[in-house]
Amino acid sequence: MSDPIVLYDIPLNANGTAWSPHTWRTRYTLNYKNLAYRTVWVPYTSIEPTSKRLAARPTSLWPDDAPRYTLPAIFDPSTNTPIADSIAIARYLDAQYPHTPRVIPEGTEGFHEAFLVALDAVTSPALRNLAMPASLVRIDDEAAKAKYKRDREWQVGGAMEEWAPEGSEKRVGLWRELEAGLAKVAKWYEAGEDKDRKFLMGDDPVMADFVVAGRLMWLKVVLGEEHEEWKAVETWHEGRWAKLLKDLEVYAEVKV
Amino acid sequence: MSDPIVLYDIPLNANGTAWSPHTWRTRYTLNYKNLAYRTVWVPYTSIEPTSKRLAARPTSLWPDDAPRYTLPAIFDPSTNTPIADSIAIARYLDAQYPHTPRVIPEGTEGFHEAFLVALDAVTSPALRNLAMPASLVRIDDEAAKAKYKRDREWQVGGAMEEWAPEGSEKRVGLWRELEAGLAKVAKWYEAGEDKDRKFLMGDDPVMADFVVAGRLMWLKVVLGEEHEEWKAVETWHEGRWAKLLKDLEVYAEVKV
Numbered sequence: 226m227s228d229p230i231v232l233y234d235i236p237l238n239a240n241g242t243a244w245s246p247h248t249w250r251t252r253y254t255l256n257y258k259n260l261a262y263r264t265v266w267v268p269y270t271s272i273e274p275t276s277k278r279l280a281a282r283p284t285s286l287w288p289d290d291a292p293r294y295t296l297p298a299i300f301d302p303s304t305n306t307p308i309a310d311s312i313a314i315a316r317y318l319d320a321q322y323p324h325t326p327r328v329i330p331e332g333t334e335g336f337h338e339a340f341l342v343a344l345d346a347v348t349s350p351a352l353r354n355l356a357m358p359a360s361l362v363r364i365d366d367e368a369a370k371a372k373y374k375r376d377r378e379w380q381v382g383g384a385m386e387e388w389a390p391e392g393s394e395k396r397v398g399l400w401r402e403l404e405a406g407l408a409k410v411a412k413w414y415e416a417g418e419d420k421d422r423k424f425l426m427g428d429d430p431v432m433a434d435f436v437v438a439g440r441l442m443w444l445k446v447v448l449g450e451e452h453e454e455w456k457a458v459e460t461w462h463e464g465r466w467a468k469l470l471k472d473l474e475v476y477a478e479v480k481v
Numbered sequence: 482m483s484d485p486i487v488l489y490d491i492p493l494n495a496n497g498t499a500w501s502p503h504t505w506r507t508r509y510t511l512n513y514k515n516l517a518y519r520t521v522w523v524p525y526t527s528i529e530p531t532s533k534r535l536a537a538r539p540t541s542l543w544p545d546d547a548p549r550y551t552l553p554a555i556f557d558p559s560t561n562t563p564i565a566d567s568i569a570i571a572r573y574l575d576a577q578y579p580h581t582p583r584v585i586p587e588g589t590e591g592f593h594e595a596f597l598v599a600l601d602a603v604t605s606p607a608l609r610n611l612a613m614p615a616s617l618v619r620i621d622d623e624a625a626k627a628k629y630k631r632d633r634e635w636q637v638g639g640a641m642e643e644w645a646p647e648g649s650e651k652r653v654g655l656w657r658e659l660e661a662g663l664a665k666v667a668k669w670y671e672a673g674e675d676k677d678r679k680f681l682m683g684d685d686p687v688m689a690d691f692v693v694a695g696r697l698m699w700l701k702v703v704l705g706e707e708h709e710e711w712k713a714v715e716t717w718h719e720g721r722w723a724k725l726l727k728d729l730e731v732y733a734e735v736k737v
Contacts, residue, residue, distance in 0.1 A: 316673075320674070332683050334673025335669035335681045335682070336592035336669075336682070336689070337592075337672070338672045339592070339596045339689075340592060342603060343595035343598035345602075346598055346602040347598060409598070412594060413591035413594040418590075426588035426592070427587075433591075433592070
């Protein structure tokens, strides 16, 4: 039996709490496919050197066009393959392990790409402006915290503390914006005959569901599940988002 | 044999040239399904009274929240059913005529909704600002022209003549923006293993393809196929958009 796949994830704290919306997608994917894997925690400050050592490719560009390395990445010892980017990882796993359920069903590759654009169009920047500062507060390591702040402010502009200050009108407005955006996503889930299906395409989840759930997990983890703002999200759209996470809970195990 | 379905379309001129990106979607759908239908031309000024007479429902709202009636609409004499909105029509035809190829394959209902949002996010407002004034110039009927101008300026703001004046820097910028937006759409078409497939999901078209093609037909018809700006679009992304229209030409017949 070959060694398990390695999932490289970013820890929120010394306990290694999983919080990144992007690495959550890959965890859901690996668990859903029931592939053997283990998690290696990579501090936020070590993403680039770790990726380079793995020979995982940069996935995007920084504002100055420098190559940007991101997690999740995986390393599959059975094929000696490193891959970064949650969608590229899903494609690789679908192709490499054809006996496992596909997370990007044949023919939906283009729809999945468009789905990412649509989801950004309706949930960003509200989600980003709320969740990034909430993440900053929760990141334990001082060097990681400082780099996260610097990187995100470089991307977005302005001081993170000003994006969504607690108790501000601005923050209330962002929550309202996010709720309105997710109302549109709820309509996508309700389109078609089978309005009671669990997931976007039916009763089996696909990558698009993991993308939505990853964003929700991000909010839930960095706000804390007892936070009143998260509690409110759980009531939106007849509890749809709480139910989505519940329906995916069986694939949410953090295997270390 | 029952009477054919009626497709209500908006004429560009006295010859009834089809130009609306939305009614093109339904024409492609009806032709692809090989359903018997005929076209009834409804002047732009008569959309609301015709829809009301048909009992087709309003599909959206005007800026003052008044109900807005739009075409395409169809009337199916075999079931005595009027329906407006190209997506609703596609769903109805998929369900009512199950022996015809589905244009919204099972499970892709939500993806189709998200696709519309994504396509708007990457092609509007450039497409709108270019194609609406070009349409205005081509609408023959003076009353229709005046109403089209009034309605669109109400929606968008500003005088239509200022949106994309011929020969202006602004217009050049809009074409560049549209090209960059369609470059993203090209990536959706190339996502996945089968990069040579004709359509988004494979070698059979779906509604998403008709939506993209409808927008292209709009530009082609209102600019004129000999216009140098349209000729440029045909060269973009290795001729992908010219090829898409070519591959759908067999379903583009205007049946009167």
